[in-house]
Amino acid sequence: MKKTNAMRILDGLKIKYETLAYEDDGEHQLARGAAENTAKKLGIDPAACFKTIVMRSESRQIFVFCQSALHEINLKKARAAASAKEITPVKPEELLSLTGYIRGGCSPLGMKKKYPTFIDQTALNYEKIYISAGVRGQQLALSPQDLQKATDAQTVDLIL
Template sequence: MTPAIESAKKARVAFTTHTYTHDESAASYGLEAAEKLGVAPEHIFKTLVVVLDGKRLAVGIVPVTAQLGLKHIARAAKAKKAAMALPAEVERATGYVLGGVSPLGQKKRLPTFIDASAESVERIYVSAGRRGLEIALAPADLAALTWAEFVPLAS
């Protein structure tokens, strides 16, 4: 059981977990999850970590079919600029490996922003803490568990 799943259990929110065999040669973790789970790609969201103003980290959660708009997340976080965090920074701050970074159960609570498109679907799928493991839950529950705001993030 991963910290992400433990976090959802502890909060007593409704969720389901879904597993698939991850293919190391897959070009996109999220699109691979959508295909193997038979879920529309716009319901699968990726968790990305950025560095704000070169100092602090934040999390952006966007559909796997979209790119994270760095200007959008900087604006949402009231920062001047945002850049993608280095893999080592991501793994150190979240406790997860790339491709398995979950917004839930991270080592450090980071400011978190979810793309506003998530509000239009009943359930979204995010990594449950390792490659090949997804957790599906209501967007409002994800926001509550991560103290996130819904904002336009996709570019």
């Protein structure tokens, strides 16, 4: 398995992680349910599989949110976490230029720039959580505390 930027960052921080591979069959194109489908393919708890959502505020600032596959992000709570009046998801066609990642392979680690990052507090209920490794077809398993450390993230309530 080829090392991704996310893996290199974790290696540099001496953070332990596991890699898991799954067959990418284009489920990233689904509007909803892609992270849950990934969890099913890997035989892992979808509640512990966290999707990466990149959003933009009214002042054009970019924010990154990590949310369990089983839940939709609460925009009111996302706005509060980001101290923003308005917040909307970035368009899929903007994702690569902003983050260096494509839809279905966006990791909260190793983006082009370091953006304020928020992880839903339910992550702390798990010994390890699963996030994208930065490419379609690969996930990383690591402790939520290690992800928080590697991204300088805050844990907040993001559930509807």
